[in-house]
Amino acid sequence: MLLLALLLPDSVSGLHAQTEYYARIGAVGASDLLRDVIVDEIRVRQSIAPMIALGASLPIGAPGYRVGLEGTLASGKFHSSESGTDTDLGTLREASILLNLEGPVYREFRWRAGLGGLQYWPADKDGIFRSGGTARFLAGAGLDYRRPVLPTWDLMGSLRYDFHRFTTDELKARGFSQTQGVSRVSLSVGLSRSTR
Amino acid sequence: MIRPARWISLGLVAAAGACSDIATPIRNDFYEWRLIVPSASGSGNDSLTFHWPHERLPVRVWVENDASLPENIPRAIAAWRAAFLYGEFDATIAADSSGADVIVRAGAAPGTQFSRVRLHSALAPECEGATDLDLSDDHTQLRLPIRVYVDPHSDPNAPNLAECLTLTTTHEFGHVVGIFRHSGVATDLMYADPSVAGPSERDLTTAEVIYHLRSNLEAVGP
Numbered sequence: 001m002l003l004l005a006l007l008l009p010d011s012v013s014g015l016h017a018q019t020e021y022y023a024r025i026g027a028v029g030a031s032d033l034l035r036d037v038i039v040d041e042i043r044v045r046q047s048i049a050p051m052i053a054l055g056a057s058l059p060i061g062a063p064g065y066r067v068g069l070e071g072t073l074a075s076g077k078f079h080s081s082e083s084g085t086d087t088d089l090g091t092l093r094e095a096s097i098l099l100n101l102e103g104p105v106y107r108e109f110r111w112r113a114g115l116g117g118l119q120y121w122p123a124d125k126d127g128i129f130r131s132g133g134t135a136r137f138l139a140g141a142g143l144d145y146r147r148p149v150l151p152t153w154d155l156m157g158s159l160r161y162d163f164h165r166f167t168t169d170e171l172k173a174r175g176f177s178q179t180q181g182v183s184r185v186s187l188s189v190g191l192s193r194s195t196r
Numbered sequence: 197m198i199r200p201a202r203w204i205s206l207g208l209v210a211a212a213g214a215c216s217d218i219a220t221p222i223r224n225d226f227y228e229w230r231l232i233v234p235s236a237s238g239s240g241n242d243s244l245t246f247h248w249p250h251e252r253l254p255v256r257v258w259v260e261n262d263a264s265l266p267e268n269i270p271r272a273i274a275a276w277r278a279a280f281l282y283g284e285f286d287a288t289i290a291a292d293s294s295g296a297d298v299i300v301r302a303g304a305a306p307g308t309q310f311s312r313v314r315l316h317s318a319l320a321p322e323c324e325g326a327t328d329l330d331l332s333d334d335h336t337q338l339r340l341p342i343r344v345y346v347d348p349h350s351d352p353n354a355p356n357l358a359e360c361l362t363l364t365t366t367h368e369f370g371h372v373v374g375i376f377r378h379s380g381v382a383t384d385l386m387y388a389d390p391s392v393a394g395p396s397e398r399d400l401t402t403a404e405v406i407y408h409l410r411s412n413l414e415a416v417g418p
Contacts, residue, residue: 036220039408042282080282084409087250087283127281167218175221175283 020066022156023172024053026188028074028094033166034128034180042082044128046092049076053158053188057102064104071097072186090155091123096162098140105143113141118164138164146192156192161185205329226402227384231313231376236335244331246338246413247374248260248285248297255297255372256290258341263302263323266359271362272369279400284407285373295418298342298372300365305345315371316410320389323348323362324340327371340417344368363390370399372404 028051034044057068075093079086100114118138122129140162146154165179231244248255257273259265266289273287283303290296305314305326315327325346330339346365348357363385378388384396395403 035217036281038223042408044282082282085250089283126277127283130278151297170281171218177219177221178216179218180218 006092018059020057020068020192020194022053022055022192024156024158024188024190026051026053026158026186026190028072028160028184028186030184031182032180033078033182034171036176040079040083044078044080044089046078047076049074049092049094051186051188053186053190054093055100057100062103066102068100068102068112069097070100071095074186089127092129093121093123095119095121096138096140098138099161100140103143108146110146111138111141112144113137118162120168127169128168131173134163134166134168136166138162146194149191152194154192154194155189157187157189159185159187205363221399223405225398227377227379227381227386227398229375229377229402229406232331233331233335236333244335244376244413245374245406245409246376246411246415247409249411249415250284252297253283254286254288256295257287257298257300257372258290258296260301262345264358265300265302265346265365268346268362268365269300269369272366275366275394276369276373276403279297279373279395280401280407283403284404287372293341296338297415297418298344300344300346300368302346302348304347315368315376320352320356320360320364321349322357323364325364325368327368329371329376332416336389336412336414337416338413340415342372344372345346345384347360359393365391366394370395370403373403375399375402 021185027048029048030046032043032045036042051072051074053070053072055070057066059065060067073095075091079094080089096115096116096118098114098116100112102112104112105111107170117135119135120129120133122133125132138174142158142160145157149155161164162184164182166182167176169180198392229245231239233244235242256271257363259269271290277285279285293299307326313331315329323346325344328343331337332339346361346368367385367390375386379386379398381387381398383392384390385392385394385399
């Protein structure tokens with residue numbers, strides 16, 4: 001992470017000084033990864049998973065507006081549900097990266113919206129992930145709250161929503177067509193290095 | 197079209213796309229898997245369907261160290277697990293036969309006992325297999341262990357013996373999974389005299405469907 005900052009040449013030390021870095025921890029929940037019908041309906045869903053987020057941003061153009069990169073990593077269980085019975089399907093890890101544009105909303109609140117990608121890494125190549133993980137395009141938006149707690153550090157709380165279309169190579173090989181819309185919502189808190 | 201209407205239309209199209217679900221495949225290419233036996237009540241038949249209940253997974257399989265069974269049984273388990281997307285079936289090798297759900301032995305199947313149903317298959321000259329199911333008199337219980345026999349006949353150097361043992365072992369394990377009948381199509385592994393190396397799409401779909409239907413046989417023991 002912090003790729004944005006590392007990519008900056010030393011000559012633009014002014015930009016280095018204006019770069020904001022942050023780290024957060026929280027939890028992410030998602031809608032169904034898959035809905036299938038063999039006899040009854042089967043749903044595959046991830047459990048609410050712990051996540052970490054790291055990011056950096058730089059000012060652009062108009063005052064208060066910034067562009068940044070944010071990466072997240074989450075790991076949790078996923079399961080299928082059929083006729084009221086849940087079956088544990090193992091552990092699923094997800095990593096996302098978003099290129100964001102952010103701007104002010106009101107006082108300590110800021111909005112952000114971005115595009116990027118999401119990678120699924122199953123712990124076991126089995127079931128819907130028998131042919132391995134999958135990478136998907138991702139669109140997201142969110143709201144940040146920052147409150148100064150130290151001269152150069154802000155407390156940061158974030159609410160995020162993102163959306164992608166899910167499928168895997170195994171599902172395609174098994175005759176599934178189109179993709180499943182998956183929404184994810186996360187709540188997290190952390191610290192941001194302020195540029196005040 | 198006025199500009200707001202255009203944006204609303206675009207938004208509705210995007211929302212419709214975002215909300216649509218994945219399209220599931222139609223699983224209708226499967227064959228009769230049920231064991232049909234004369235009814236316990238004396239009139240008509242009983243159609244028996246069985247799948248391993250989730251609480252009994254993984255199925256414990258004891259394997260005799262002969263006829264390439266220690267190599268072929270894990271392959272057979274993997275081949276049949278490929279049928280399932282949602283953790284419906286799993287099996288593991290057991291060290292002790294006394295607690296096993298399935299016992300796999302090399303050699304000819306012994307004489308059939310009165311209450312047992314034998315699924316005899318693989319008529320190749322190099323090897324053959326059989327799976328014995330022990331049913332209760334009222335046809336409501338499958339008494340464990342299921343016993344599988346893979347017989348390499350007499351000549352260990354017969355040509356094609358290795359291939360015959362592999363496909364016969366995988367075929368017999370298809371009975372263990374719950375396919376209690378033979379397919380009528382020669383390109384299926386569950387054909388009575390199979391010649392294909394692994395389960396066909398029809399075999400896999402049949403196994404998949406079984407695990408989403410109600411079983412009318414209860415596994416008991418060992």
